[in-house]
Amino acid sequence: MEKGKILLAVTAFHPQRWHQLLAAEREVVLEPAGANDPTIAYAVVWKHKPNLLSGLPNLRAIFSVGAGVDHIFADPGLPDVPIVRVVADNLTQYMTEYVAWRVLDHHRHGMLYRAQQPKKTWHEPLQRPAGDISVGIMGLGHLGRAAASVLLSLGFAVNGWSRTEHPMKGVSTYSGEAGLIPFLNATDILVVLLPLTPQTRGIVNYGLLKELRRRNGLGGAVLINAGRGRLQKDADIVRALDDGTLKEASLDVFEVEPLPKTSPLWSHPKVFVTPHAAATSDPAHLVPAMLRQMDAFERGEKLENLVDREAGY
Numbered sequence: 001m002e003k004g005k006i007l008l009a010v011t012a013f014h015p016q017r018w019h020q021l022l023a024a025e026r027e028v029v030l031e032p033a034g035a036n037d038p039t040i041a042y043a044v045v046w047k048h049k050p051n052l053l054s055g056l057p058n059l060r061a062i063f064s065v066g067a068g069v070d071h072i073f074a075d076p077g078l079p080d081v082p083i084v085r086v087v088a089d090n091l092t093q094y095m096t097e098y099v100a101w102r103v104l105d106h107h108r109h110g111m112l113y114r115a116q117q118p119k120k121t122w123h124e125p126l127q128r129p130a131g132d133i134s135v136g137i138m139g140l141g142h143l144g145r146a147a148a149s150v151l152l153s154l155g156f157a158v159n160g161w162s163r164t165e166h167p168m169k170g171v172s173t174y175s176g177e178a179g180l181i182p183f184l185n186a187t188d189i190l191v192v193l194l195p196l197t198p199q200t201r202g203i204v205n206y207g208l209l210k211e212l213r214r215r216n217g218l219g220g221a222v223l224i225n226a227g228r229g230r231l232q233k234d235a236d237i238v239r240a241l242d243d244g245t246l247k248e249a250s251l252d253v254f255e256v257e258p259l260p261k262t263s264p265l266w267s268h269p270k271v272f273v274t275p276h277a278a279a280t281s282d283p284a285h286l287v288p289a290m291l292r293q294m295d296a297f298e299r300g301e302k303l304e305n306l307v308d309r310e311a312g313y
């Protein structure tokens with residue numbers, strides 16, 4: 001198969017570095033050029049314009065520059081070609097760092113100490129060992145499993161919930177609808193690392209948060225969401241924080257991004273906000289893998305890290 005041309009259509013990321021690295025090996029057309037171009041074989045995308053890809057008659061595959069592919073399925077004119085997602089040590093490492101950082105900060109009363117310092121308050125709350133706390137990971141995939149390993153090594157009890165059953169040594173695993181309530185009832189700190197699909201949209205709502213375990217050494221339940229914003233109901237999180245259903249939350253993702261300046265989450269004393277920064281896609285690490293996949297595909301080999309269209313992730 002002949003070396004295919006690439007259409008690069010990334011918004012919210014700066015396209016220059018992706019362009020430079022891809023163009024070192026292949027011909028690259030930067031959107032908005034390239035629509036209807038019969039010579040384009042691959043699309044490298046992040047939140048591309050709807051129907052942009054439907055006019056490419058010889059498109060062979062779509063590459064997401066992120067692990068999530070909800071931005072691709074948002075296109076009503078999505079052509080029926082293979083979709084490749086990111087699975088990369090570099091991205092996984094970033095997410096593992098984020099999860100370990102946020103879990104440890106809540107566990108070691110970081111929010112309380114940051115509030116005490118300006119008041120010069122010398123007060124030490126009761127500190128329990130990590131082993132008394134259960135961290136429950138919703139989404140035990142590439143990112144969830146890596147985070148689970150590190151949390152186990154830090155001494156936390158770890159639960160995991162996925163769509164299909166995946167045993168993992170040292171982790172109490174739950175799956176499917178039947179496993180959700182038992183998983184939540186055994187979880188003190190909930191870490192959300194799910195993909196956004198029709199099945200998971202809005203799953204992190206008030207009713208779900210009510211099911212978390214609250215009788216624990218933390219003094220309440222904690223939510224950490226680094227999956228996708230539309231998995232959660234922002235207003236339900238505020239309500240849960242205000243009535244004590246949740247003690248604290250760390251949120252990297254929001255229903256609307258950037259988080260509107262009017263959102264009460266910005267100034268809520270129990271919320272730690274990051275701007276969808278848990279695991280950023282680094283072109284220096286990801287472009288070589290994309291180019292390798294294109295080369296292999298043209299030699300007749302199979303593409304890796306393919307998205308399951310039916311499952312939506």
Ligand SMILES: NC(=O)C1=CN([C@@H]2O[C@H](COP(=O)(O)OP(=O)(O)OC[C@H]3O[C@@H](n4cnc5c(N)ncnc54)[C@H](OP(=O)(O)O)[C@@H]3O)[C@@H](O)[C@H]2O)C=CC1
Nearest residue numbers: 067068139140141142143162163164195199226227278279
């Ligand atoms: N904030 C950030 O910076 C970033 C956020 N992300 C987000 O993290 C998400 C997860 O990434 P990754 O771990 O690589 O994805 P994977 O596809 O490897 O894992 C997804 C996990 O979610 C589970 N899952 C999916 N649907 C359901 C469902 N309906 N019920 C229960 N479990 C379900 C899957 O179950 P099963 O194992 O049975 O398939 C799997 O365990 C991405 O989709 C993206 O949205 C990713 C990177 C950066």
Ligand SMILES: O=C(O)C(=O)CO
Nearest residue numbers: 066067068279280281
């Ligand atoms: O990889 C992803 O899905 C991201 O959200 C990157 O920020």
